Amino acid sequence: VETNRVEAFSDGVFAIAITLLILGVVVPTSERGRLGHDLLELWPSYVAYGVSFVTIGIIWVNHHEIFRQVGRVDRTLLFINVLFLMLVAFIPFPTRVVADFVRHPGDRRPAALAYGITLTVTALLFNTLWRYVSGKRGLLREDADPRVVSGITRSFIPGVPLYAGSTLLSLVSPIAALVLYGSIALFYVLSSSLFGRDEIGEAAA
Amino acid sequence: VETNRVEAFSDGVFAIAITLLILGVVVPTSERGRLGHDLLELWPSYVAYGVSFVTIGIIWVNHHEIFRQVGRVDRTLLFINVLFLMLVAFIPFPTRVVADFVRHPGDRRPAALAYGITLTVTALLFNTLWRYVSGKRGLLREDADPRVVSGITRSFIPGVPLYAGSTLLSLVSPIAALVLYGSIALFYVLSSSLFGRDEIGEAAA
Amino acid sequence: VETNRVEAFSDGVFAIAITLLILGVVVPTSERGRLGHDLLELWPSYVAYGVSFVTIGIIWVNHHEIFRQVGRVDRTLLFINVLFLMLVAFIPFPTRVVADFVRHPGDRRPAALAYGITLTVTALLFNTLWRYVSGKRGLLREDADPRVVSGITRSFIPGVPLYAGSTLLSLVSPIAALVLYGSIALFYVLSSSLFGRDEIGEAAA
Amino acid sequence: VETNRVEAFSDGVFAIAITLLILGVVVPTSERGRLGHDLLELWPSYVAYGVSFVTIGIIWVNHHEIFRQVGRVDRTLLFINVLFLMLVAFIPFPTRVVADFVRHPGDRRPAALAYGITLTVTALLFNTLWRYVSGKRGLLREDADPRVVSGITRSFIPGVPLYAGSTLLSLVSPIAALVLYGSIALFYVLSSSLFGRDEIGEAAA
Numbered sequence: 001v002e003t004n005r006v007e008a009f010s011d012g013v014f015a016i017a018i019t020l021l022i023l024g025v026v027v028p029t030s031e032r033g034r035l036g037h038d039l040l041e042l043w044p045s046y047v048a049y050g051v052s053f054v055t056i057g058i059i060w061v062n063h064h065e066i067f068r069q070v071g072r073v074d075r076t077l078l079f080i081n082v083l084f085l086m087l088v089a090f091i092p093f094p095t096r097v098v099a100d101f102v103r104h105p106g107d108r109r110p111a112a113l114a115y116g117i118t119l120t121v122t123a124l125l126f127n128t129l130w131r132y133v134s135g136k137r138g139l140l141r142e143d144a145d146p147r148v149v150s151g152i153t154r155s156f157i158p159g160v161p162l163y164a165g166s167t168l169l170s171l172v173s174p175i176a177a178l179v180l181y182g183s184i185a186l187f188y189v190l191s192s193s194l195f196g197r198d199e200i201g202e203a204a205a
Numbered sequence: 206v207e208t209n210r211v212e213a214f215s216d217g218v219f220a221i222a223i224t225l226l227i228l229g230v231v232v233p234t235s236e237r238g239r240l241g242h243d244l245l246e247l248w249p250s251y252v253a254y255g256v257s258f259v260t261i262g263i264i265w266v267n268h269h270e271i272f273r274q275v276g277r278v279d280r281t282l283l284f285i286n287v288l289f290l291m292l293v294a295f296i297p298f299p300t301r302v303v304a305d306f307v308r309h310p311g312d313r314r315p316a317a318l319a320y321g322i323t324l325t326v327t328a329l330l331f332n333t334l335w336r337y338v339s340g341k342r343g344l345l346r347e348d349a350d351p352r353v354v355s356g357i358t359r360s361f362i363p364g365v366p367l368y369a370g371s372t373l374l375s376l377v378s379p380i381a382a383l384v385l386y387g388s389i390a391l392f393y394v395l396s397s398s399l400f401g402r403d404e405i406g407e408a409a410a
Numbered sequence: 411v412e413t414n415r416v417e418a419f420s421d422g423v424f425a426i427a428i429t430l431l432i433l434g435v436v437v438p439t440s441e442r443g444r445l446g447h448d449l450l451e452l453w454p455s456y457v458a459y460g461v462s463f464v465t466i467g468i469i470w471v472n473h474h475e476i477f478r479q480v481g482r483v484d485r486t487l488l489f490i491n492v493l494f495l496m497l498v499a500f501i502p503f504p505t506r507v508v509a510d511f512v513r514h515p516g517d518r519r520p521a522a523l524a525y526g527i528t529l530t531v532t533a534l535l536f537n538t539l540w541r542y543v544s545g546k547r548g549l550l551r552e553d554a555d556p557r558v559v560s561g562i563t564r565s566f567i568p569g570v571p572l573y574a575g576s577t578l579l580s581l582v583s584p585i586a587a588l589v590l591y592g593s594i595a596l597f598y599v600l601s602s603s604l605f606g607r608d609e610i611g612e613a614a615a
Numbered sequence: 616v617e618t619n620r621v622e623a624f625s626d627g628v629f630a631i632a633i634t635l636l637i638l639g640v641v642v643p644t645s646e647r648g649r650l651g652h653d654l655l656e657l658w659p660s661y662v663a664y665g666v667s668f669v670t671i672g673i674i675w676v677n678h679h680e681i682f683r684q685v686g687r688v689d690r691t692l693l694f695i696n697v698l699f700l701m702l703v704a705f706i707p708f709p710t711r712v713v714a715d716f717v718r719h720p721g722d723r724r725p726a727a728l729a730y731g732i733t734l735t736v737t738a739l740l741f742n743t744l745w746r747y748v749s750g751k752r753g754l755l756r757e758d759a760d761p762r763v764v765s766g767i768t769r770s771f772i773p774g775v776p777l778y779a780g781s782t783l784l785s786l787v788s789p790i791a792a793l794v795l796y797g798s799i800a801l802f803y804v805l806s807s808s809l810f811g812r813d814e815i816g817e818a819a820a
Contacts, residue, residue: 005622005626005679007210008213008623008626009626009629009630009675011210011213011214011217012217012626012627012629012630012631012634013630013633013634014214014217015214015217015218015220015221015630016217016221016426016630016631016634016635017634017637018218018290018294019217019218019221019222019225019294020221020225020634020635020637020638021294022222022225022294022295022297022298023225023228023638025295025298027298027301027302027305032306032309032311032312033309033311033312034312035302035306035309035311035312035315035316036312036314036315039302039315039319049291049295050291053287053290053291053294054287054288054291057283057284057287057290057291058287060214060287061280061283061284061287064210064283075676078672078676078679079672079676079804082668082669082672082673082675082676083669085633085668085672086664086665086668086669086672089633089634089636089637089668090637090640090664092637093637093640093642096642097642097650097654100642101647101650104647104648104650106647106648106650107647107648107649107650107651109651110650110651110654111650114654189284212415213418216415216418216419216422217422219419219422220419220422220423220425220426221422221426221631223423223495223499224422224423224426224427224430224499225426225430226499227427227430227499227500227502227503228430228433230500230503232503232506232507232510237511237514237516237517238514238516238517239517240507240511240514240516240517240520240521241517241519241520244507244520244524254496254500255496258492258495258496258499259492259493259496262489262492262495262496263492265419265492266485266488266489266492269415269488394489417620418623421620421623421624421627422627424624424627425624425627425628425630425631426627426631428628428700428704429627429628429631429632429635429704430631430635431704432632432635432704432705432707432708433635433638435705435708437708437711437712437715442716442719442721442722443719443721443722444722445712445716445719445721445722445725445726446722446724446725449712449725449729459701459705460701463697463700463701463704464697464698464701467694467697467700467701468697470624470697471690471693471694471697474620474693599694
């Protein structure tokens with residue numbers, strides 16, 4: 001009961017951030033008679049929309065998982081959660097930057113960097129949230145299963161290094177980094193669906 | 206209890222996607238003194254807004270119906286649901302494409318195709334969602350009424366063929382396809398209201 | 411329990427429609443050094459934002475009141491509610507039209523008409539919703555107080571005539587009509603707060 | 616139970632207003648090859664996004680705190696809450712004004728004033744809300760702890776003077792005022808996290 005309103009507020013921000021992504025897919029306004037061509041040219045926007053939608057979806061699933069273990073909320077947790085949501089709600093911005101600039105070689109690197117930095121900081125704050133919840137006495141539910149708790153802890157280990165590594169990679173090859181961002185999301189969904197929980201696939205985000 | 210947060214998150218995405226449709230009805234900015242004329246000229250935007258609003262509303266009603274039968278949620282279901290919501294949240298984009306281009310003969314076909322493809326994939330994912338729920342042991346509520354379950358299964362049969370057919374029709378006659386998209390929504394609402402549940406009218410979406 | 415998800419979805423649409431109004435208050439982009447002047451010139455946007463925000467707020471309060479009397483939801487009610495929400499979510503559009511065009515005498519009439527028609531149809535659908543709920547056996551809660559029910563019915567009588575009349579008035583004097591839209595909202599809030607429920611002030615919306 | 620729907624609606628508005636802030640961070644459209652530079656130039660947008668996100672987050676936390684003490688809702692409370700939400704949902708507008716104009720000396724003062732006035736009125740309405748809740752017999756929960764109630768009252772005292780003072784300061788030094796808006800948010804979060812509830816840090820908002 002105690003945690004209901006935090007979850008509802010968080011879910012609201014998740015749902016809005018994920019749905020606002022569509023505003024980054026901009027209806028073409030070029031001259032008439034070329035709509036078919038223009039819609040095909042928009043493919044980076046569709047891909048960026050898909051990758052960010054799935055990525056925010058993954059983060060939401062994991063946030064869900066964390067809060068199922070939470071029994072009590074204090075003000076520090078509320079504020080860590082607000083900072084974390086601040087990053088989640090920011091994701092539509094670098095998503096659109098990547099979609100708009102990925103085809104221009106001179107702008108690809110800063111676009112990939114902006115996306116990677118955003119997701120790395122998101123992963124960092126997500127880890128902070130979980131460490132605070134699992135580390136402070138009295139926040140976890142009394143009946144929380146220690147194996148589930150340590151399973152979550154383990155599954156969150158690869159998230160920050162993966163995104164930080166991809167971000168660094170974008171300095172060398174922005175395209176490789178962008179492919180990696182998409183692959184992390186894809187791999188996570190597939191492995192999570194195919195092998196169930198507590199597999200390495202749960203690591204991202 | 207278990208399914209509450211999935212439903213709340215889904216409802217959030219539905220509610221935002223349906224409300225964002227209004228951003229596709231763009232306030233005229235032409236020279237002054239012509240507002241009356243410009244507002245009338247916007248009729249394709251009003252029609253597109255109405256059809257997509259009702260269509261998303263229908264999908265929401267049916268999603269509601271599915272989740273009333275769900276007793277337990279696993280991660281695969283969560284991810285199918287995220288993919289499904291990704292399509293629902295995409296609908297405002299082809300809606301605006303249709304509204305902006307329907308009066309230009311050379312652009313009508315790709316506009317009608319974009320709308321139809323989006324709804325066909327949405328219907329496909331909706332069917333996938335229901336098949337997963339109804340096919341995997343332990344996800345349906347233990348007290349789910351088998352007649353309701355098979356009624357839902359039956360009522361979802363025509364959705365994909367109807368939208369796929371309309372999409373193909375748009376290759377021949379985009380206008381006929383657009384009229385059909387609107388008619389499906391209208392027919393569904395009318396028949397569902399007039400004849401109640403489990404009629405053929407429940408098929409769409 | 412049964413009505414929870416309808417209310418949650420409706421509240422979502424209300425909350426988003428009311429918050430999207432801010433997108434109609436457009437940040438000035440004129441040359442630098444004139445921001446103070448430009449912000450003051452935006453007063454019609456502030457007034458329109460305020461009037462529509464309060465109006466949607468009133469509608470939400472009354473929707474709340476209706477659903478407190480509802481015990482069971484059927485599909486027809488769901489679809490009437492979807493059509494009603496379609497009008498509520500449309501309000502940001504005429505709001506912005508009024509804000510953008512109120513200072514241009516030649517465009518004032520269609521702007522006031524667009525606003526009035528939207529609110530008249532909203533009031534009509536709201537009445538339809540309540541008539542359906544209160545008229546069909548088995549939708550009201552079994553313990554619904556008949557005095558509350560007839561009080562709601564009585565309080566909804568003036569809504570449609572008031573908005574229809576204001577809309578007609580806009581043919582003669584658009585400014586008088588706009589002042590009236592604002593006064594209805596103001597009067598409703600004040601009388602409702604000062605005299606409590608079931609006063610004539612509850613009529614609007 | 617009685618207060619659930621008010622809280623859900625309020626949370627919806629909070630969640631949407633806070634997430635819409637990202638629409639104020641505008642993707643650069645200047646010539647190609649300068650994206651890196653352009654993204655760095657956007658720093659005022661990032662800072663404004665962060666400060667307003669945290670500020671709305673603080674207001675949400677406090678709104679949460681108030682409604683935990685509320686046992687019953689009347690129509691006057693509903694309307695005060697609507698007016699209060701009207702201000703919260705307005706915050707994205709002055710946020711973007713500040714972000715767009717902070718680097719132009721001639722426009723800095725009106726930008727800082729617009730931001731300060733919005734937050735001062737928000738704080739005023741928030742106080743009105745709490746005074747109405749705590750002052751009228753029968754709205755507080757019967758088991759509300761008097762120490763918590765007077766703690767909340769005490770903690771809300773500095774909010775209005777702080778924001779009103781910062782707003783006045785912006786007449787003399789807009790930059791100092793903007794720094795102060797950010798510092799209030801930062802101080803509140805830090806002190807609230809470090810020292811727990813009922814400290815002076817709870818004052819803002």
